[in-house]
Structures are given as structure tokens and as C-alpha cells.
Amino acid sequence: MTKKICVLPGDGIGPEITAEAVKVLKALDLGLEMEEGLLGGGAVDATGNPYPEATQKLAQAADAVLLGAVGGPKWDSLPREQRPERGLLGIRKQLNLFANLRPAILYPELANASTLKPEVVAGLDILIVRELTGDIYFGQPRGIEMRDGERFGFNTMHYTESEIRRIGRVAFEAARKRNKKVCSVDKMNVLETTQLWRDVMNELAPEYPDVELTHMLVDNAAMQLVKAPKQFDVMVTGNMFGDILSDEASMLTGSIGMLPSASLDANNKGLYEPSHGSAPDIAGKGVANPLATILSAAMMLRYTFNLEEAAAKVENAVKKVLAQGYRTGDIYEPGTTKVGTQEMGNAVLAAL
Numbered sequence: 001m002t003k004k005i006c007v008l009p010g011d012g013i014g015p016e017i018t019a020e021a022v023k024v025l026k027a028l029d030l031g032l033e034m035e036e037g038l039l040g041g042g043a044v045d046a047t048g049n050p051y052p053e054a055t056q057k058l059a060q061a062a063d064a065v066l067l068g069a070v071g072g073p074k075w076d077s078l079p080r081e082q083r084p085e086r087g088l089l090g091i092r093k094q095l096n097l098f099a100n101l102r103p104a105i106l107y108p109e110l111a112n113a114s115t116l117k118p119e120v121v122a123g124l125d126i127l128i129v130r131e132l133t134g135d136i137y138f139g140q141p142r143g144i145e146m147r148d149g150e151r152f153g154f155n156t157m158h159y160t161e162s163e164i165r166r167i168g169r170v171a172f173e174a175a176r177k178r179n180k181k182v183c184s185v186d187k188m189n190v191l192e193t194t195q196l197w198r199d200v201m202n203e204l205a206p207e208y209p210d211v212e213l214t215h216m217l218v219d220n221a222a223m224q225l226v227k228a229p230k231q232f233d234v235m236v237t238g239n240m241f242g243d244i245l246s247d248e249a250s251m252l253t254g255s256i257g258m259l260p261s262a263s264l265d266a267n268n269k270g271l272y273e274p275s276h277g278s279a280p281d282i283a284g285k286g287v288a289n290p291l292a293t294i295l296s297a298a299m300m301l302r303y304t305f306n307l308e309e310a311a312a313k314v315e316n317a318v319k320k321v322l323a324q325g326y327r328t329g330d331i332y333e334p335g336t337t338k339v340g341t342q343e344m345g346n347a348v349l350a351a352l
């Protein structure tokens with residue numbers, strides 16, 4: 001199998017952090033082919049289009065896309081169709097990425113960065129699997145109309161069983177690569193759509209006898225995430241609940257520069273990117289934390305290329321540099337060694 005990666009550094013700190021992830025990928029010597037393209041504000045400046053045709057060709061031909069971040073104040077006043085975020089939405093849509101995977105991992109060394117007590121969160125390792133292309137966010141009909149002399153707002157929540165089944169499979173498969181537990185989150189006590197969600201998850205379970213399936217109502221899940229988050233391994237849920245729960249889970253860790261993410265299509269082609277933005281306030285200063293992007297590259301090795309050993313190697317190298325006390329500014333505390341973006345990348349390379 002060829003292993004073609006389209007690298008889209010983007011704007012702000014994007015090029016700095018992506019360069020470190022590329023360095024790590026190259027050092028693994030896995031026969032990866034990498035080609036760079038333009039996306040976001042830089043692409044608008046060069047071509048007038050945030051997702052230019054050449055990038056579209058590159059992304060479609062690749063097996064995986066590694067993305068830095070896009071956007072910045074320079075492009076905020078452009079017409080909507082030229083905004084950098086349009087490029088991001090465009091690529092996500094064109095590649096049919098329906099499954100969003102967001103791990104929330106709290107390395108023991110960074111337990112103080114969380115707003116929760118260290119004993120509640122130290123060692124946390126959750127994966128939230130969120131459906132990305134359906135649910136009430138896309139359901140028709142929708143709108144705001146006049147009815148009976150007052151304004152009336154409405155949206156439609158719906159899922160087909162095949163949509164539920166395909167995201168369910170992603171969750172079960174992911175659990176197989178982890179601690180073999182899936183918690184499906186719904187609101188079946190009031191919403192029929194999510195009753196179907198629960199039924200389909202139950203129908204899938206016998207195909208994965210090695211994975212334990214449990215169910216939780218979304219209100220309880222929101223509570224349990226802050227009360228006892230370490231009870232979870234993989235959580236799977238719909239678009240709207242996932243939007244909220246994945247942000248909640250990521251903030252348990254307290255460090256935005258550490259959070260990777262993956263969005264997958266039905267064939268495990270994926271877009272891999274840090275959860276944070278382009279951080280214009282620190283762009284070009286060489287101080288951004290590249291670890292979220294390096295960990296996104298590790299997810300790429302695991303989920304698109306099925307290279308579990310190489311993925312674990314990168315993750316262990318990150319753990320090692322944290323244990324050695326290296327910290328970028330965002331995760332620095334007294335007594336540790338403050339390093340810049342490139343030094344952090346070099347420390348990961350050395351730990352490999």
C-alpha cells in the first residue's frame with residue numbers, strides 16, 4: 001500500500017507545528033510520501049480561494065491529510081466564501097469525513113493543568129467518537145418563521161440506521177485498539193431518534209463480543225465526565241451531543257496545545273489536526289506547543305495506516321519528553337525546563 005500524506009500547514013502557528021510533526025514522521029522511516037499544499041488564509045492570498053483546486057487534487061489523491069490550523073485577523077473581514085474557515089469546511093465535506101475522534105488524555109506530569117483535582121483526572125485516557133455529518137445540525141426542515149403572530153424557530157433531529165451503524169462500527173473498532181469498552185450516549189427517554197440510536201448500537205454489539213457496550217443518557221454523561229471521567233474508554237454519540245461532550249472532555253486536560261484529533265471517512269482515510277486554532281498571538285515566535293500536531297500524526301499512523309507499533313512509539317516518546325521535564329510555555333510550571341517549538345520537536349526525536 002502506498003502511504004501518501006497531504007500536508008497542509010495553514011496559517012499562524014500552523015507551519016511551525018506541522019514542521020515538527022513532519023520531522024517526527026520522517027524519522028520513523030516508514031516509506032511515507034509527503035506533499036505540501038495551501039489551505040486557509042495563505043491560500044486566499046496566493047489564489048483567492050481558501051481551498052484551491054490544486055489542494056483539492058492533492059487531498060483527494062492522498063491516503064491521509066495532516067493539517068496545522070487556519071485563520072487569523074488578517075482574513076477576518078473577507079467575504080464569507082473567502083474566509084479561511086471555508087477552506088476547512090470545504091475539505092471536511094469533500095472528503096466525506098463523518099467520524100470525529102478526539103482523545104482526551106491527561107499525562108500524569110500535567111495533572112496540575114486541569115481545573116479538576118489531580119486524583120480525579122491524572123492518567124485520564126478517553127476517546128470521544130462523534131458523528132459529524134448528520135443529526136439536528138443538518139436536518140431539514142429548519143428555520144425561523146412567523147406562526148400565529150409570533151416568531152417560531154425549529155430544527156429537525158434525524159438519523160438513519162445506516163448512519164448510526166457506520167459511526168458505531170468506528171467506535172467498536174477504536175475500542176478494540178484500546179481498553180475494549182464503548183459507552184454509547186443518547187437521550188432515549190425523550191427523543192425517538194436516539195431510541196433508534198440505542199437499538200442500532202445494541203444490534204451491532206454481538207459483532208464485537210470482545211468489546212463491552214454500555215449506554216448512558218447525555219445529561220448523566222455530562223455529569224460523569226467531571227465526576228469520575230476515568231470510568232470511560234470510548235464514548236460514541238451523535239453530532240450535537242458529541243460537540244458538547246468532546247469540548248467538555250478536552251477541557252478536563254486543561255492544555256489545549258496537547259489535544260490531537262482525527263476525522264475519518266468510511267475507508268479510514270483521515271484528516272488529522274490539533275484541536276486548537278492558529279494562535280495568531282504567538283505565531284512566528286517559535287514558542288507554540290507542537291505536541292498536539294505530533295500526536296495527531298500518531299493517530300494517523302494508527303487509524304489510517306494501521307501502524308499501531310509506530311503510533312505507540314510516537315506517543316511513548318511524547319510521554320518521555322514530558323517525564324524529562326520539557327515544557328513549552330502553555331504547559332510550563334516552575335521546576336520544569338521551558339523549550340520552544342523546535343526544541344520540543346527535537347526532544348521527541350531524541351526520545352524516539
Ligand code: NAD
Pocket residue numbers: 013017068069070071072073085088256257273275276277278279280281282287288289290292328330
Ligand atoms: P486558538 O486555539 O488559536 O488560541 C487560543 C489560545 O490558546 C491562544 O492564547 C493561543 O496562543 C493558545 N494556543 C493555541 N494553540 C497553542 C499551541 N499549540 N501552543 C501554545 N499555545 C496555544 O483559538 P482562537 O484564538 O480562538 O483562534 C485563533 C484563530 O484560529 C482564529 O482565526 C480562528 O478562526 C482559528 N481557528 C482555527 C481552527 C482550525 O484551524 N481548526 C480551530 C479554531 C480556531
